[in-house]
Amino acid sequence: MTTATGFDAIVGQDAPIRLLKTFIRNGTHPHALLFTGDGGVGKKTTATAFAMACNCLTLQSSLRNRPPFDAIDACGACASCKKIADHHHPDVIHVAPTSAVIRIARIRELLKTLALKPNEARRRVVIISEAQAMNPEAGNALLKVLEEPPDRTLLILTAAQPMDLLPTVVSRCRHIRFAPLGEEAICQVLSREKEVDAKVLAALAGLCGGSIARARARIEGSWLSRRDWIVGVLTDLISHSGTPDFRTWLALSERLAAKKDRLEDSLEIITMWLRDILVTGCDPQRVLNRDRMETLAAAAEKAKPAALIEQIDAVEEARTALRANTNTRLTLDAMVLRMARTCSL
Ligand SMILES: [Zn+2]
Secondary structure, three states: OOOOOOHHHOOOOHHHHHHHHHHHHHOOOOOEEEEEOOOOOOHHHHHHHHHHHHHOHHHHHHHHHOOOHHHOOOOOOOHHHHHHHOOOOOOEEEEOOEOOEEOHHHHHHHHHHHHOOOOOOOOEEEEEOOHHHEOHHHHHHHHHHHHOOOOOEEEEEEEOOHHHOOHHHHOOOEEEEOOOOOHHHHHHHHHHHOOOOHHHHHHHHHHOOOOHHHHHHHHHOOHHHHHHHHHHHHHHHHHOOOOOOHHHHHHHHHHHHHOHHHHHHHHHHHHHHHHHHHHHHHOHHHOOOHHHHHHHHHHHHHOOHHHHHHHHHHHHHHHHHHHOOOOHHHHHHHHHHHHHHHOOO
């Protein structure tokens, strides 16, 4: 197996893949699967790999010979595999939210397609990504096919957690949980995709909460240089003794507000950094910004835990307020002034 879209390409999800391979080997396919787990852990890639394996001409003919478990994977080279990998297969249907919602019109359109026989696939596969985006009408409309699945058709729904979906939808699916990825698995995948400095990669893998998608976005978006800028300014400010330097605090607020599209990231960086200073003193193993241990240790010596906790509260309250669309600059100014005052606690 060499294709980048087969089971072989998926890292850190051994249990789900073992189960899917068992379905293929035994020819016992459920009609509906629900993949849950954090964003970027490989749910959609696995769904595509499964669609490919179910329809791979080479694999299906070799199954008669009971191949070893490791060999149960799509060939990546037959006509079916190529079409699926290129998203050109008429019977592998992808449904995903548009403007954060999967509307009933999209599900009705899907039902019409499913009322017809599959064009060419041995098994038609419908992948509904972020199924929690179905509004209740869409979810209820989908129940019809979950209750009476069309011939040779498999539905795969993905979501962060089952409680995000209608219980009636969840109860009709075979539920498969995807674990968050370990740092080693994330480094392994990313180093295959891109040439990134090993130190940078290790730092990002520790900071992305087990999500490859988040780590990828952070590589693309020069997240690490933004973090370095923020922690540089912040560490100077919170280590400052005597009267707080309000002017520099407000300058930080202004620069944060200037990049509104990256504000959520910036505030998360601040929270993680303050949390890490707190954690450094008591449990260094749990530090997230592990590539900056020396700076953290120096900051931890000077910082007062009560002030750090108050500062984290200030940032978290600002994040909540900004999600409710409060005035950005005002909210950030109030946040930094509250943080500044805690330095003289
Ligand atoms: Zn194939």
